[in-house]
Amino acid sequence: MDSDVPKSTVFFDGSCPLCRAEIEYYRRRDKTGAFCFVDVSETGAATPEGITRQRALERFHVRACDGRVLSGAAAFVEVWTRLLKWRWVARATSLPGTLAVLELGYRIFLPLRPVIAWIFRWFLKLQSALNRAKPR
Helix, strand or coil: CCCCCCCEEEEECCCCHHHHHHHHHHHHHCCCCCEEEEECCCCCCCCCCCCCHHHHHHCCEEECCCCCEEECHHHHHHHHHHCHHHHHHHHHCCCCCHHHHHHHHHHHHHHHHHHHHHHHHHHHHHHHHHHHHCCC
């Protein structure tokens, strides 16, 4: 990507295995260098303007290349808009009510995130143990 073109900044909770996996997915698909990624779980990490570190850890935030700070479903849509193979999903969110439904789903997901993250960690440990146990 041309260095003169502004990037969107993605603020994520790197202490969450689900969040890390999703961000790694986005990094691999960011062929144009459209994003700068900030792990707000790291001590001293920058947070979006007007957002505390705690709030940045609790919700997904993106500072769009035009300076807007987006949160939740709107932040995901900003990411999808800038990823080539995800643009159709971003366009679909312009259908009436779609963004509101996505935001509702995100708000339902947030309190479940610690439990899902625990299950995800457990699964990764199990997978690792099984891989070590395979005869070579």
